[in-house]
Amino acid sequence: MEEEKIMEKIRIYHIDQNEDALKLIKQFSQRAPRLHIISSSTSLEEGFEEIQRIFPDIVLIDENVAGGNLAPIIQKIILHSPYLGVIVTCTEYSKGKIRQYMNAGARDCLVKPFTATDLAQSVMKVNKYNQELKNHIVRSTTRILTRAPKMISIFSTKGGVGKSTVSTLLAAGLASLYKEDTAIIDLDLQFGDVSLLLDLKPQKTITNAIESIGQLSSSDLRSIMTRHHIGLHVLPSPLNPEEEDFITEEATLKMFKLAKEEFDYVIIDGPPGFNTQNIIALEQSDLVLLITSPELMALKNTKNGLRTLTELGIDQDQIKVVVNRYSKKSNISISLIEDVLGLEVFATISNDYPSVIKFLNQGEPQLIYDGNGKISKDLRAIIEGLRTYHTVPAQKGKANLFQWLMQKVQK
Ligand SMILES: Nc1ncnc2c1ncn2[C@@H]1O[C@H](COP(=O)(O)OP(=O)(O)O)[C@@H](O)[C@H]1O
Ligand SMILES: [Mg+2]
Structure with a gap:
């Protein structure tokens, strides 16, 4: 538990066409100590540009922002930063679509309406996966610091x-x-x-x-x-x-x-x-x-x-x-x-x-x-x-x- 306290915040970038959805997720994040919405946008172009600049840990993206063609967008985001975890929010449950998003590189899909707990669980799971991926890839060193060097x-x-x-x-x-x-x-x-x-x-x-x-x-x-x-x-x-x-x-x-x-x-x-x-x-x-x-x-x-x-x-x-x-x-x-x-x-x-x-x-x-x-x-x-x-x-x-x-x- 001690360790949880010093764990860093998970930095999330949110893209959704709907302003209310942006507000809701922001409220959800305020209830989870590790979730931090660093920025958000209603525009895919603006969001994509900002993601490249601020390197979030997680991109939460709504399927509607890409006019029904989200898969190539996910691929583009992942290509830019392989350690970044994409979570898609979907309007309705569709097995076919979810498979398509996951194949493109999304790590999880949340079907609306979901709760603050659903969001937190999804983010924690994806972040854990990304951390493990990083551990695997980054070159070896003999020292472990319990936190980033200050x-x-x-x-x-x-x-x-x-x-x-x-x-x-x-x-x-x-x-x-x-x-x-x-x-x-x-x-x-x-x-x-x-x-x-x-x-x-x-x-x-x-x-x-x-x-x-x-x-x-x-x-x-x-x-x-x-x-x-x-x-x-x-x-x-x-x-x-x-x-x-x-x-x-x-x-x-x-x-x-x-x-x-x-x-x-x-x-x-x-x-x-x-x-x-x-x-x-x-x-x-x-x-x-x-x-x-x-x-x-x-x-x-x-x-x-x-x-x-x-x-x-x-x-x-x-x-x-x-x-x-x-x-x-x-x-x-x-x-x-x-x-x-x-x-x-x-x-x-x-x-x-x-x-x-x-x-x-x-x-x-x-x-x-x-x-x-x-x-x-x-x-x-x-x-x-x-x-x-x-x-x-x-x-x-x-x-x-x-x-x-x-x-x-x-x-
Ligand atoms: N990666 C680089 N590529 C090109 N020029 C560089 C690079 N790094 C430093 N310089 C140039 O080298 C010179 C010395 O850099 P500086 O940072 O003042 O060195 P120091 O602080 O070690 O004395 C400066 O003119 C700087 O512009
Ligand atoms: Mg100098």
């Missing part, structure tokens, strides 16, 4: 590998695509550029949070942050680099604790390498995305960084290698990177200058996600990976032959 540090030992770009875009994606309550903290106290990347003119910075940290509640911390219009909360680095001297260890730790209390996700963009504040951030993080690029020097630095992270007591399972600016033409392959680092590559992000420059020129992360540049798909995949990370089953003892050999050789 605080994520984006880290690299070397500057210029794309830490700020990646952290800003990931945070923006979590906030805008998934409507997650997300904050980004710019911990690059000397050369922070997150607010610049997002074209924000912040009134307050980390310095303001730190100087009053003793009296702050977690919601006070939220109100110090600058809100980007997509819904992302930004705590920028100090305007004046000398302010770094006032940012004590104790205050930094308290700031992270408040942020974790207040937000669903806290993304940390740090300086290259290690400093006091950054080490505290790394220790407080559930996951560290170790950013590298497919170049020899970057790789050498990353290898050193990895050693230091281990010395700091960061668990190897908490470190996820992300290769940024990756291109298939690059002469350093993923398997070589994995061999050198002794860790599996978690994800790659394409070298996609045209998309990045569009984003930079306008400070608008939505341009990346609305566009169809390669980088958009890569970032979405990472976000999906982060959000579903806690559901990944443990596969202890997955042999990493190279690591094993290295240990033997070094003995």
Whole structure:
């Protein structure tokens, strides 16, 4: 039962031509603690477009929205996101039609009129099936978190590998695509550029949070942050680099604790390498995305960084290698990177200058996600990976032959 309490909400998108039906389902969902209607529409076109943007867990769709030809629509929705569960609401019971919908990929059909309990049972069943499917497909890892990682540090030992770009875009994606309550903290106290990347003119910075940290509640911390219009909360680095001297260890730790209390996700963009504040951030993080690029020097630095992270007591399972600016033409392959680092590559992000420059020129992360540049798909995949990370089953003892050999050789 304890576990039920911390289970996440199941995000449902509802499409029905009938406004009253939308209202009724909304009321039904309010009676079931895990059901959450994130949005709805009376129009199939609008709904389809929105589904692609916000990735619900469940799409509840009425058979009448497609003028009697729902099967191809279901197929189209599933094609876009295989983990999404489609539930069809039908006006009357017809075995033939239900079979047609199920064959197209629907996971359940509810015949009207149905009760709030019927809806909740159907949603729970479909969601359970989807979770199992995901567990099956997502690549193995040895760690199980009981919940999605909350605080994520984006880290690299070397500057210029794309830490700020990646952290800003990931945070923006979590906030805008998934409507997650997300904050980004710019911990690059000397050369922070997150607010610049997002074209924000912040009134307050980390310095303001730190100087009053003793009296702050977690919601006070939220109100110090600058809100980007997509819904992302930004705590920028100090305007004046000398302010770094006032940012004590104790205050930094308290700031992270408040942020974790207040937000669903806290993304940390740090300086290259290690400093006091950054080490505290790394220790407080559930996951560290170790950013590298497919170049020899970057790789050498990353290898050193990895050693230091281990010395700091960061668990190897908490470190996820992300290769940024990756291109298939690059002469350093993923398997070589994995061999050198002794860790599996978690994800790659394409070298996609045209998309990045569009984003930079306008400070608008939505341009990346609305566009169809390669980088958009890569970032979405990472976000999906982060959000579903806690559901990944443990596969202890997955042999990493190279690591094993290295240990033997070094003995
Ligand atoms: N995937 C990418 N494709 C193309 N350019 C990128 C990509 N990631 C980062 N860049 C560019 O690389 C440069 C360094 O990125 P930045 O995020 O400032 O790195 P860091 O924060 O690690 O110093 C910037 O000019 C940025 O626009
Ligand atoms: Mg940076």
